[in-house]
Amino acid sequence: MYGKIRIGTLLLLVASTCAAFAAAAESPTSEPSSEQDARMGWWREARFGMFIHWGLYAIPAGTWDTKQIKGIGEWIMDHANIPVEEYEKLASQFNPVKFDAAQWVRIAKDAGMRYIVITSKHHDGFCLFDTATTGYDVVDATPYAACLLKPLSDECRKQGLKFCVYYSIMDWHHPAQYRNNPRQYNPTNIHADKRQAYIDYMKMQLKELITGCDPAVLWFDGEWPAWWTEDDGRDMVAYLRGLNPGIIVNNRVGKGRQGMEGMSKSDRSYSGDFGTPEQQIPATGIPGVDWESCMTMNDTWGFKSYDQNWKSAETLIRNIIDIASKGGNYLLNVGPTAEGLIPEPSVDRLAAIGRWMQKNGSSIYGTQASPFSQTPWGRCTQKPLEGGKTRLFLHVFQWPGDRKLVIPGLKNKLLGASLLDGGARLEVARAGEGVAITLPQDCPDAVAAVVVLDIAGRPDVAQ
Numbered sequence: 001m002y003g004k005i006r007i008g009t010l011l012l013l014v015a016s017t018c019a020a021f022a023a024a025a026e027s028p029t030s031e032p033s034s035e036q037d038a039r040m041g042w043w044r045e046a047r048f049g050m051f052i053h054w055g056l057y058a059i060p061a062g063t064w065d066t067k068q069i070k071g072i073g074e075w076i077m078d079h080a081n082i083p084v085e086e087y088e089k090l091a092s093q094f095n096p097v098k099f100d101a102a103q104w105v106r107i108a109k110d111a112g113m114r115y116i117v118i119t120s121k122h123h124d125g126f127c128l129f130d131t132a133t134t135g136y137d138v139v140d141a142t143p144y145a146a147c148l149l150k151p152l153s154d155e156c157r158k159q160g161l162k163f164c165v166y167y168s169i170m171d172w173h174h175p176a177q178y179r180n181n182p183r184q185y186n187p188t189n190i191h192a193d194k195r196q197a198y199i200d201y202m203k204m205q206l207k208e209l210i211t212g213c214d215p216a217v218l219w220f221d222g223e224w225p226a227w228w229t230e231d232d233g234r235d236m237v238a239y240l241r242g243l244n245p246g247i248i249v250n251n252r253v254g255k256g257r258q259g260m261e262g263m264s265k266s267d268r269s270y271s272g273d274f275g276t277p278e279q280q281i282p283a284t285g286i287p288g289v290d291w292e293s294c295m296t297m298n299d300t301w302g303f304k305s306y307d308q309n310w311k312s313a314e315t316l317i318r319n320i321i322d323i324a325s326k327g328g329n330y331l332l333n334v335g336p337t338a339e340g341l342i343p344e345p346s347v348d349r350l351a352a353i354g355r356w357m358q359k360n361g362s363s364i365y366g367t368q369a370s371p372f373s374q375t376p377w378g379r380c381t382q383k384p385l386e387g388g389k390t391r392l393f394l395h396v397f398q399w400p401g402d403r404k405l406v407i408p409g410l411k412n413k414l415l416g417a418s419l420l421d422g423g424a425r426l427e428v429a430r431a432g433e434g435v436a437i438t439l440p441q442d443c444p445d446a447v448a449a450v451v452v453l454d455i456a457g458r459p460d461v462a463q
């Protein structure tokens with residue numbers, strides 16, 4: 001699969017790669033926070049994105065040699081211990097003729113998502129984009145014979161979403177990396193004499209992605225093998241910033257995932273712009289740090305034909321709210337089929353989320369974490385208003401039987417309360433150490449009804 005590299009292109013890539021790398025000597029952690037704030041502006045506003053895990057693994061879809069394989073679908077090469085030369089043959093079957101970039105972006109946009117992160121190369125090493133570095137890509141190795149990322153990038157730009165790419169450092173196909181254990185691909189080891197060549201290979205591919213598809217975020221993964229270090233991550237960030245100073249990079253470019261709880265804006269001891277809790281919502285968020293919870297809608301990232309363990313739309317909507325109330329972003333995954341379709345159960349849930357976001361999105365986008373440590377009735381987000389005021393968004397999961405919504409410890413002057421959806425004014429008054437809002441008899445939204453409370457100044461709460 002490596003015989004098809006076009007030498008001229010490769011030499012050009014190597015030359016420009018070295019130039020880009022030399023241009024960015026500054027370590028990312030020494031940058032002023034104002035620069036990071038400027039870079040992160042759209043991302044903090046966005047709060048909600050689509051994760052897409054798509055690749056050759058969608059063909060077996062969780063079944064190999066008539067056996068249903070345990071675990072997540074994109075790991076079938078490892079879990080079924082498939083030899084590389086066997087797995088490679090899947091490429092000749094990959095022909096997603098039903099792939100429709102405009103439809104995928106429309107589904108994400110209608111769900112209220114503001115960005116899309118798609119796997120450009122997962123651990124199996126197969127590239128969903130045209131690359132001069134290997135023939136193991138969708139253009140050279142499949143009957144589809146066309147790039148999948150560029151149309152999606154163009155559609156995102158057309159429909160106003162940010163296009164972002166996932167990229168795995170661990171690569172089960174590249175000859176520089178090899179299995180520690182013959183029964184498992186994960187984690188890989190690396191041949192010492194090929195390590196730099198593989199890092200150069202990654203940098204060439206990333207340069208192709210940046211120049212070809214202009215991703216707003218580089219979402220690294222597969223960073224855990226011991227041969228990849230935090231210094232490698234720091235070097236990679238400097239290289240990427242040399243290509244695009246505004247590109248956002250997650251903490252898995254280095255070893256930040258291990259230290260995520262310790263990753264704070266002050267020490268910035270790990271490279272990357274945001275923390276990446278996975279399949280979880282940190283109980284109190286990660287104060288002072290940008291972070292994004294990535295989660296599946298069922299139990300797998302890559303498509304599995306028989307995984308029907310779907311989370312309800314209510315759970316997914318309340319996850320968005322819970323995460324935003326802790327100051328984070330929600331990256332919700334879909335795993336398209338080998339034909340190029342997003343599974344119907346995912347589409348249905350995204351449409352339900354979109355109906356809620358259509359009415360209540362202003363309580364999520366551009367908001368900051370709750371000023372309260374406890375809100376037993378639901379969650380709170382907040383947004384500064386002009387004139388030094390603050391808007392509190394109270395997401396009510398349990399509608400109080402006595403119609404009194406009690407907000408403990410809030411000391412600010414009260415400016416008014418209303419229902420977000422429809423704007424009906426509500427009575428609000430001080431109640432002991434806090435505030436009580438009188439709600440209508442009937443709850444307007446069983447999943448999460450949003451009450452708006454405007455206050456003077458920044459929240460002053462007795463803890």
Ligand code: FHN
Pocket residue numbers: 072074075221222278294301
């Ligand atoms: O091994 C991958 C996995 O397949 C999936 O891509 C998730 C998504 O964040 N990341 C790794 C596991 O942490």
